[in-house]
Amino acid sequence: MQLNQFVVPYQAVSFPIPPGLNGTHRLVFTADALAHALFTTGRAPGNTANHGWASVFEWLHRVALMPAYLRRRPDGRIARSDLARELDRSEKVALSYAVGQAMTGIFATQLLNVRFLMHVDRYGGSYQLVVPPKTKSRPDLFGQRRNGGWVVAEAKGRSSPIDANLKNKMRSQKRMIRSVAGVPPEIAYGCCAYFEKATNGAEWLRMYSVDPEENEPEAIDFRVSSPDQFIAAYYAPFLTALKAGEPVSDSASDYLTASFGPFGIRVSLLRSVAERVQAAQGGLMRGLRNDVLDLLPDAAEWEMTPGHFADGTGLVTKWTDAFAQHDWGGADERW
Known part of the structure; x- marks a missing residue:
């Protein structure tokens, strides 16, 4: 295990592809990959004419959260720092949100063979990704696998362990996206990154991911311009x-x-x-x-x-x- 590498245990449920993904495993990635995921999952669009350097400033804010509030032990596991645990509730939510988005992105690039992944708002802000009105839910991220197939993902982050009720809810949740650019997504998954407390008081990062099999009756279509x-x-x-x-x-x-x-x-x-x-x-x-x-x-x-x-x-x-x-x-x- 190299000094800049992390290891995060994860459980994957109901993924039709790729083979061998389902079950409990370990995800190994570098600090550089974490920084990359923080960049691509950022919400701010890159349209400098309308937003200045918003995409850069937003990304630098998210990047700064990682070395400030996360720590690595010699075996590569990630823990929250003492400072992170002293944050107020809204600050903890912001940290958990950023970690959840980044880990959902790493899951996509490392395990699902996704090469182009971005936040829905990044594309929609520049190219009018059409989302039907009155949509009660939509994924945070979407992108393409190397074979051209589409992937959509809903990212969650929690500062405390997730319980059986949340896992069951994620398993029973229906797919909210029927198609992207007229094609059904190959994978439409939910991913939750959370911190689980150890007996010694440390809080270790873990992940839970699930790909529901059925579409929600009110599932929507993402119409990508080109x-x-x-x-x-x-x-x-x-x-x-x-x-x-x-x-x-x-x-x-x-x-x-x-x-x-x-x-x-x-x-x-x-x-x-x-x-x-x-x-x-x-x-x-x-x-x-x-x-x-x-x-x-x-x-x-x-x-x-x-x-x-x-x-x-x-x-x-x-x-x-x-x-x-x-x-x-x-x-x-x-x-």
Whole structure:
């Protein structure tokens, strides 16, 4: 187990694919993957004309919560810090919400082979994702698997253990999305990240995920304007981040990179992908999705090399020291 790796136990129920997912297992991922998930699951759109740098500021706020309030023990498990447990209720809710969104995203990229995942509001804010009126519920995230199939996800975060009633409710809940872009989603799941208290007082992060089999009678359709605009919406916040950060000069690199020094993080995007998306933003939208797919590396793993991902982006963190602080209520447990 490397110093920047985490392990989170999870239970998966009723997933039709992929094989072997159901049951109780362990999800292993890096701090860089966590930062990436915090970026893609953010709600703020990347439309700088209407929202300035809202997508960047929102993401930096969410990023700062992780090294501030989460800790890593030597076996990789994640705990809330003592400071996190002293937050007031509304602050705990905000932390749990961000963790729940990020872990739902990591579940998608690591286990469901999703390459493009984003918050519904990010796409809808820029490209008018049509959601029928009077909709009583909708998922938080949607995206595409590498095979092109759609995935939708409802993310939950809890600062305390979930009980049998919530698990049963998630199992019995019907799918609220009938189709995305006219096609039934391959996977439509609910995911809850929660903290479970150990005997020594520490609170360890766990996950519970379920994919209901049946549609709700009032299930809705997501009408996506075009595959090209979907890809443009996905990469827009990365381009905005590159403009907002301090440029890192390296003409020999295949990536454009910007540093956010005080936050201990760097953001990167393949130069070729950045140029093609910028051209789309300038009016050359047609064919964007196919062009980007041709430019992306043929990678079997989501995180190809440390901090570089199969979607052509990079997020590199320097959070090791912050996560390693021993202030998580486990004083009676030997390290």
